[in-house]
Amino acid sequence: MSKVIKLRKGLNIPIVGEAQKELKEIPHPNTVAISPPDFKGITPKLSVKQGDRVLIGTPLFYDKNNPKLVVVSPVSGTIESINRGEQRKLLEIIIKSDGKNELLEQEPINRSSLTKEIIIERMLQSGLWPMIIQRPFGIIANPNDTPRDIFVSCFDTSPLAPDLNFIISQDKLGFFSGIEILRQLTSGNVHLGIDTNNRGIFDEAPNVAKHYFEGPHPAGNVGIQIHHVSPIGKGDLVWTVHPEDVLTIGRYFLHGRLNFSKIVAITGSEAKNRFYAKTIAGVSFETLLDKNFDPNRNIRFISGNPLTGTRALRTGYLGFYHHQVTLIPEGDYYEFMGWAAPRFNKFSTSRTYFSWLFPNKKYVFDTNLHGDERAFVMTGEYERFLPMDILPVFLLKAIITKDIEQMENLGIYEVIEEDFALCEFACTSKIKVQKLIKEGIDLMIKELT
Numbered sequence: 001m002s003k004v005i006k007l008r009k010g011l012n013i014p015i016v017g018e019a020q021k022e023l024k025e026i027p028h029p030n031t032v033a034i035s036p037p038d039f040k041g042i043t044p045k046l047s048v049k050q051g052d053r054v055l056i057g058t059p060l061f062y063d064k065n066n067p068k069l070v071v072v073s074p075v076s077g078t079i080e081s082i083n084r085g086e087q088r089k090l091l092e093i094i095i096k097s098d099g100k101n102e103l104l105e106q107e108p109i110n111r112s113s114l115t116k117e118i119i120i121e122r123m124l125q126s127g128l129w130p131m132i133i134q135r136p137f138g139i140i141a142n143p144n145d146t147p148r149d150i151f152v153s154c155f156d157t158s159p160l161a162p163d164l165n166f167i168i169s170q171d172k173l174g175f176f177s178g179i180e181i182l183r184q185l186t187s188g189n190v191h192l193g194i195d196t197n198n199r200g201i202f203d204e205a206p207n208v209a210k211h212y213f214e215g216p217h218p219a220g221n222v223g224i225q226i227h228h229v230s231p232i233g234k235g236d237l238v239w240t241v242h243p244e245d246v247l248t249i250g251r252y253f254l255h256g257r258l259n260f261s262k263i264v265a266i267t268g269s270e271a272k273n274r275f276y277a278k279t280i281a282g283v284s285f286e287t288l289l290d291k292n293f294d295p296n297r298n299i300r301f302i303s304g305n306p307l308t309g310t311r312a313l314r315t316g317y318l319g320f321y322h323h324q325v326t327l328i329p330e331g332d333y334y335e336f337m338g339w340a341a342p343r344f345n346k347f348s349t350s351r352t353y354f355s356w357l358f359p360n361k362k363y364v365f366d367t368n369l370h371g372d373e374r375a376f377v378m379t380g381e382y383e384r385f386l387p388m389d390i391l392p393v394f395l396l397k398a399i400i401t402k403d404i405e406q407m408e409n410l411g412i413y414e415v416i417e418e419d420f421a422l423c424e425f426a427c428t429s430k431i432k433v434q435k436l437i438k439e440g441i442d443l444m445i446k447e448l449t
Contacts, residue, residue, distance in 0.1 A: 007215030041139030057104035072127030074260035157220035165200035178250025331368025399440035
């Protein structure tokens with residue numbers, strides 16, 4: 001058995017609202033939405049217009065720089081609206097579903113004759129290619145590249161994250177099929193990062209390199225796992241795929257039919273019932289959360305987890321790369337005495353509050369920042385929460401000063417926003433750390449193109 005990689009830095013945030021392991025099939029949504037900003041690295045060009053009839057697999061938009069790279073409709077129906085923002089930026093394509101699930105006709109798949117070139121071509125045609133993400137920079141992979149390795153993190157340690165063993169166990173053959181497909185796309189190995197305390201079906205996966213991890217969040221982040229297994233250097237290319245996307249890819253090549261169904265965890269203290277919902281990519285919150293919250297309460301709706309998710313309206317939609325929805329209270333209130341008041345029902349990463357006396361207690365978290373942004377000083381706190389051999393504060397200051405050489409030397413190729421999310425949560429200076437990392441990545445991409 002492979003040795004266990006034990007990570008000591010990090011923090012499991014004790015938040016109320018975990019989903020129970022109960023799978024419900026909710027009604028088919030009336031509308032779904034695809035949001036082009038979700039697809040990092042793509043410059044979108046529309047392939048449809050309002051009123052067009054679409055089928056499952058109909059291209060909605062393509063990448064201006066690579067027209068073969070398309071994003072497709074997950075349902076059949078009609079384009080209800082196309083929403084744009086400032087400077088006509090494409091924000092959202094809303095599809096009114098007809099409930100028929102009609103598929104765009106495609107050639108049958110002959111599994112015995114699959115080659116790397118055929119797999120890539122079929123994934124591009126079917127709109128599955130955006131599920132493959134490139135490191136460095138966390139952007140959609142270039143189909144013309146060959147990655148050094150492919151990494152799949154088989155567990156998620158984010159707050160209230162879904163149990164991936166529970167999700168993948170619903171169709172483990174589809175997942176194993178997806179692994180076999182990915183193996184043909186790399187000159188190296190497919191690496192699985194497995195929770196040593198919850199190995200489940202992932203331990204059964206054949207023909208992969210397995211690595212066992214133990215420790216608090218962010219141990220489940222694929223970037224952390226890559227760093228401890230085979231770090232990314234300048235010039236390296238590594239691809240990552242979420243386990244549920246591996247399943248979607250495998251299901252397509254196993255059955256020859258596009259199926260964008262997914263299992264989503266309904267989480268958070270403001271959700272009346274917390275469970276796993278079988279639904280479709282881009283589902284509307286109105287369908288997903290039907291009467292599952294108090295409409296009189298001021299609630300933050302999050303597509304994704306509380307650390308890295310996207311704020312949404314209650315009439316919003318699930319993000320393409322998100323696998324949970326989180327409902328927590330808004331923090332729009334003023335605290336008398338602030339941090340100076342003695343507290344037993346507030347959590348602190350330090351010993352500011354008395355929460356450290358109750359290590360197993362869980363808390364209701366809201367969105368209150370408990371202070372404004374202040375001087376960015378050296379405290380050493382980031383190093384407590386980032387289990388990587390880099391200097392996080394120096395990297396962030398190199399980004400602020402736009403020092404490309406220093407950014408390269410300090411590890412910009414190894415990180416994306418989610419790896420620094422815990423640092424942002426714990427930051428006493430209230431620095432928008434994830435935003436800074438994004439700015440650094442955008443600067444590097446611009447520099448290298």
